[in-house]
Amino acid sequence: MDSTATDRFDTSRFEASRNRLASLAYRLLGSATDAEDAVQDAFLHWQAVDRQRIKVPEAWLTKVVTNLCLDRLRSAQARRERTIGAWLPEPLLNGDPMLGPADTFEQRESVSLAVLTLMERLSPLERAVYVLREAFSYSHAEIAEILDITESASQQHLHRARRRITAARRRGGEVDPASARRIVEEFLAAASSGRTERLVALLTADATAISDGAGGGLTETLLRYDTPQRIAAVVRAGLKPTPAKRRLVGGTLAIHYALLNDAPAILFVLGNQVVGAVTFDITNGKIATVRGIAAPTRLARLAEAWRQHEPDTPLIPQW
16 A cells, blocks of 8 residues: 555544544544544544554544543643633533534533533543543543543542532433423523513522623623522523614524533524524422523534525424
8 A cells, every 4th residue: 555545544534533633632622623623633644653553543542532632631821711600611512523422421411511611620530531432432441541540540530520520410300302492492481471470480499590791792701690589580681682782792683492412402593694692400300500601712613514404394483
């Protein structure tokens, strides 16, 4: 095989692993943009290395991507961005290959916005062990090899990660899709009509709301609200259409129902461009967390996927 044919063969081997590597990187970083960059950096490493000496390409690539992600998580820039209160996971439209694997409840949960947010409480190593074990079912021996730690250390990191996530996670199990949609539709109807009492009734007593702000998500820190009454007031005001809001976004929006990271959501769409998203965590039939996302950088991959998506009839055709 000549060198050109060899390069094509080796490139095809990398491309066969690209979606899996991107899914791993997304879980580790919580950002599709950063995940894509990490996978591209891994490809450059793959091109530069003597590939004839790599016995198991999949294992080698997994190790490279994992460690590239760890470098990003440990960087001064990442620590600064993730500690000033301006970080949210980047939501993805269901069906995006970055959300795989999704065969088990544990795999789906590991890529939920709730768990991606909770993983910010973990150290980079704890996060890596948790993702490799829970989402990709690597053994502790394999994780030890990937991270250059002992099997005992891998087990300890997993134990701490599970304990921290479990302590902070709101239990409720998987939500029936039809029930989730009904709750979101009721929430939207109550907000649009100004029925504050109904909004409060749809929220858990300890509900929280997080937003990167109106006007394109330009706030330096996240806006947080932590009582049902305050959340209802903010949502009611935010979802009330006005001429000023239409001028701000450039026209009349449609509001669509969607699933983002397997969670119910509503999307604000202008033409075929997603300009905002609100996601909901539902626990025991009520809404526990509301996330409002408007920053274009957080919506870039979602917006591109939506443009290639055949949407259902909007919940509100003209908002």
